[in-house]
Amino acid sequence: MGIEIRGINKFFGDFVALEDINLSIPSGQLTALLGPSGGGKSTLLRIIAGLESSDSGTVEIEGVDTTNVPAQKRNVGFVFQHYAAFKHMTVAKNIAFGLEIRKRPKQEVKDRVQELLKLVHLEQWSDRLPSQLSGGQRQRMALARALAIEPSVLLLDEPFGALDAKVRKELRDWLRRLHDEVHVTTVFVTHDQEEALEVSDSLVVINEGRIEQIGSPDDLYDRPASDFVLSFLGPVTRLGDHLIRPHDIEISRYEQAATATGKISRWTRVGFEIRLEVTPDDTLHPDPIQVVVTRAEATALGLHDGDQVWLRPQAGVEPVRG
């Protein structure tokens, strides 16, 4: 059940937006479609919603083939990056829209709107116009509006993309809690790997119209299927013949069995962490190696800018073949 996507292809002229996408999204989970801009993830989301049609392939939502069902009849909640608020309607009217169209009894609509206003913490804003709300509030309104129709799936297209960093962080925590309460099958598109890792139950990495990897946040972070996934989920550096995350490197001032040795050539402190660049003595691998240590570690090891250091992968870390 959930969402079954089979053999989806989509072209915009000569441009291949999606190529043979097969994906199974389980019911009740929060799934992130993660990838760089222009990679096709939003197109896929819009195809699931019926806002865009695929050139081939099928979409099944909760066991029903919806490939040829128009957006109006799919019962899908969609949240847009730029809110898509109905500007001339109050917050309450915006939320009630889907229910009024379904000709639900007035009292039922009113009760449901109250319930949703409470869920998204906008009770005292119900009579305001969207233009009187902040970005975060507008997006919560849009979410309540999408949830009002009790959608079989909730789709969010870069929902926090237009918000500033602090509000974005608040909203993503809140979305996670909300999903734990409501349990509707949710798919959200993001290009922010931190957001995807933090919020989702499972991740689908999409690049250049193809699925790179599907898995839990731990799977993807610890066992990336490709260099692309590895480098997209966080910073990587080359140590010897392998790619490795800068914080997975063990650094020492004393000679030991090491993959590389060299001098600390750059020292940048960002808050609690220190980002080092080590220029290897090995002339065959002249590219500097990035290493991240905490400030406490640096103090304990007695590291200083310009020191000779020995580097190797930390115990238990499997570096990816380069």
Place this chain on the structure above:
Amino acid sequence: MTTEIQPAPGATRKRRVRSATSLTRSSGIGLGLAVTWFSLLVLIPLALVVIQSADGGWQTFRDTLTNSQTAAALRLTVTQALIVTLVNVVFGTLIAWVLVRDHFWGKRILEVIIDIPFALPTIVAGLVLLSLYGPDSPIGINVANTERSVFLALLFVTLPFVVRTVEPVLLELDPEVEEAAASLGASRFTTLRRILLPALAPAITAGAALSFARGISEYGSLVLLSGNLPNKTEVASVRILTYIENGNEAAAASVAVLLLGVALIAIILLQVLTSVVSKRA
């Protein structure tokens, strides 16, 4: 990446607390200039017309307007202007929609052509219409000396108004809003009625008001084609000219004042209509 520090929303928000009457020196001068300008050009001439119409007393005013030829001219003017405005509301909105939402070859050229009826000297417009729809019509349509000639001339000169007022508003409308309505289950018609029209209503009203005002005041474009036949194709502005030519300035002013009143009522009615449409959504 997401840890960059940005000011919290609201931190930079300023609230303007200022009483309605407190003016700074510069805005005071600005307001004074605006009022003087407005008075010289609009208020004083209008007031003079009203005074002039009262010159001959209530009797002249009533006699002028009950004169069967004048009454017929006024009726024709207002009816045709109303019909033309209605047509413009529908087709103007449609043309604006096509110009904004569709992409086709020659769109730029069409954009320019739309303004021609507005930019053309009205008498030239009249000449164009006469050669196309007059007795020597190359396409075999002769509407000269009929009511339809008035309708056609008004339609020609008022074409750009609704198009040009609706276009910028439509450009601002986010297509995502329509997609949001669709995903909530709204049909195209429901989206049009509840989302698009309420958003466009103020612009359509403004265009309609301009179109109607131009319609009841039009002279140049229709005199050639309509033939100015009394009780048949003579419009109010021609009637005013006739009164002036006959030296009956009070009567001319009376017709003018009535047109002024009609325009005012039309604008108020349209405003009310807009707020009703917006609220009903």
